[in-house]
Amino acid sequence: MSGKADPRPAGEGTTSRARLDRGRGALGPALELVHTGRAPTRAVLTAELGVTRATAGAVAAELEALGLIRVDARPTAAAGSQGRPSHRLEVAREGPVVLAAQVHSDGFRAALVGLGGRIVATTPSCETVDADPAKVLGAAVDAGAELLRRTGRRCVGAGLAVPSAVTEPEGLALNPLHLAWPAGAPVREIFAERIRAAGVPGPAFAANDVNLAALAEHRHGAGRGSRDLLCVATGHRGVGGALVLDGRLHTGSSGLALEVGHLTVNPEGRPCHCGGRGCLDVEADPLALLTAAGRAPGPEG
Numbered sequence: 001m002s003g004k005a006d007p008r009p010a011g012e013g014t015t016s017r018a019r020l021d022r023g024r025g026a027l028g029p030a031l032e033l034v035h036t037g038r039a040p041t042r043a044v045l046t047a048e049l050g051v052t053r054a055t056a057g058a059v060a061a062e063l064e065a066l067g068l069i070r071v072d073a074r075p076t077a078a079a080g081s082q083g084r085p086s087h088r089l090e091v092a093r094e095g096p097v098v099l100a101a102q103v104h105s106d107g108f109r110a111a112l113v114g115l116g117g118r119i120v121a122t123t124p125s126c127e128t129v130d131a132d133p134a135k136v137l138g139a140a141v142d143a144g145a146e147l148l149r150r151t152g153r154r155c156v157g158a159g160l161a162v163p164s165a166v167t168e169p170e171g172l173a174l175n176p177l178h179l180a181w182p183a184g185a186p187v188r189e190i191f192a193e194r195i196r197a198a199g200v201p202g203p204a205f206a207a208n209d210v211n212l213a214a215l216a217e218h219r220h221g222a223g224r225g226s227r228d229l230l231c232v233a234t235g236h237r238g239v240g241g242a243l244v245l246d247g248r249l250h251t252g253s254s255g256l257a258l259e260v261g262h263l264t265v266n267p268e269g270r271p272c273h274c275g276g277r278g279c280l281d282v283e284a285d286p287l288a289l290l291t292a293a294g295r296a297p298g299p300e301g
Ligand SMILES: [Zn+2]
Pocket: 261, 262, 272, 273, 274, 275, 276, 277, 279, 281
């Protein structure tokens, strides 16, 4: 929908403010559309938001003024505009970032990630994971905070991915089977505390690594534009699953939905760290595949 007549009289000076007031509720959805690449032009943004062209223009201008997107006013017949010239939209390369940290069986590292899912900077990988989660998360947060100092980027939040089911709403790492961490370690609370202590602004969140990977694929990768997404993934050890339904992560009542790693796929199979036998986790993870191929796992796992 576009080109709908603006019913207000054009009171010079107040016009753009009035448009913006009506478009203010659209700022978040508009930023998400540009962030996920679904609104490459102002014409597409107008159609996706279902507002007038004038309102979409005011919303895009406000997001640009906030340093979140860039509006390229040079006319171009870009995709989605049916050949009609439209301003191009893209995320601001110097916009805000989040501090992202990941722990896996063979190490951990931190990174700064900007709008559009662009990685701005990463720390070197640390290859030992202490048995005390507070030490590991403290080191990852300190490394990420150092990146923020060095780059001078504005931080709006922090996220941590761990190779364990994370309970909802408590944020406990229920089964960190590939780490020496105690089962039930309060990883979300520890991470948030370390983030606060390091002076990193914004909220802090911790979740299962495959759940977060599924969300990332849904927004920026293989699942972009789809309604639902099933993700079964493996990184260094084990196999995890996640389900995005109608654009939202399906975690179940306690955060443990789609923990597929311990489904039995071979009753006569290898013993699993969970106490079972022949779980997907030990039958189909990188270690099992390397072994089946007659290769010894290297330092990269
Ligand atoms: Zn198992």
